[in-house]
Amino acid sequence: DAGVTQSPTHLIKTRGQQVTLRCSPKSGHDTVSWYQQALGQGPQFIFQYYEEEERQRGNFPDRFSGHQFPNYSSELNVNALLLGDSALYLCASSPRGWGANVLTFGAGSRLTVL
């Protein structure tokens, strides 16, 4: 049973560019959350999706946007990249209604902004 899969695993962008990160949730999970983990810090909640809508959002600017598809997979988009956006981006999935009680994390996508 595949867990949460994320792609790409690593990528390098330059300031001002745009990036799209992808996430496939664990089988049986329909809710996806995204977290940003800067170097030396704990993960910070970006937003959460289910039923193809953003349901919760953390303290992140509008440059961060997302999407969820009918098959429950999700994308995280970041526009106008800043150096400070360099981080490990983690996707986590859960069955709807279970919240963090059943939260499975992927290995992450490491973004470097030059």
Added chain:
Amino acid sequence: AQSVTQPDIHITVSEGASLELRCNYSYGATPYLFWYVQSPGQGLQLLLKYFSGDTLVQGIKGFEAEFKRSQSSFNLRKPSVHWSDAAEYFCAVGPSNDYKLSFGAGTTVTVRA
């Protein structure tokens, strides 16, 4: 507002010795608390969680944690550390029916032979 403090940035422990990682939280209601472990190149793996009931919680890999409401703490322990326990450990707090966890900055554990 919810927040988590992990006072120890880095801990070095000898293999076979005991380990205790500290976690202090701030939360407005009854907290739901979690410990996760992250190995290099890996995602976060849940070690254990506390919602209610017995304040001593058993987890995977021989870890346990104790919830102390009076001290706002949820410390993680392991009686005998193995070299494979070298990793980064994160304490987190949040509602169980929610997805917005607040994580501490983490504690890196190094295990020496």
